[in-house]
Amino acid sequence: MADVVVQELLDQEDTQRGKYLTFALGNEFYGIEIKYVTEIIGVQPITEIPELPEYIRGIINLRGKIIPVMDVRLRFKKPFKEYNDRTCVIVIDIKDISIGLIIDSVSEVLSISDEEIVPPPDIHKGGNKYIKGIGKVGSDVKLILDCDKLLNDDDIENLESIQ
Template structure:
């Protein structure tokens, strides 16, 4: 089987699957095809002159990964990390990034028919939400991972965040 066909089959099996995580009282989801691994919280080396939500960097088996606190990226209040706090390592457009979340929940299949556009609101975090997944009587806010990397996602500035540059 050629590599391209195998990659297409993998994409098909991941379509509609989301890793769900908890932040406060809310449940969020990110497309599983962005997720590389989930690790427990670990020491983070701060990098000066970065936005507060970019907590710093970690050394993950020799690879340096910038780490972002999703809670702070959404403009929420910082909460101390605990034994349930996780870092979800994602790859977004060839950029590896660690996302700090309160806890990881589960992987869910959410068909396109159960995903609706977010309502029009003037809330800052809205730009990070690409859809709302309906799962039974619950809703999961589905993140647009690409906008997490964009500086000023609230004001339309399209420059990418870069640690140290």
């Protein structure tokens, strides 16, 4: 399944605008702009590093490159879920840092035009800070992540020292 998605990513490299990799966390579906995604892998052995926030699970060795991994469930204050054969790591680049996002399962690559994306509701100050928009896909919705806000300045400083 992940190999098919990776091939789709490679095929669509030139036409990334409006393309989103969708994935599941529990019953919610999220989208991430393809331009951030470098690859999708299965869960690797994770080496924990002390004194990092709980949602930064540690680091993995990906073909000789050290990549920190973030459990997106924990980042969104959802309960931890044991990793299984559907759990994937989406490796993305944010602000010159490669980081792996641990998610429940990869869905598909979708085209969502700007007209089909609405701003998230502003429920209260600071709410929805990770959500850039809500993509309408048929009768479904996909929560579009703002990758730049997944990491705060402290996270970036900590992760830069690891890489």
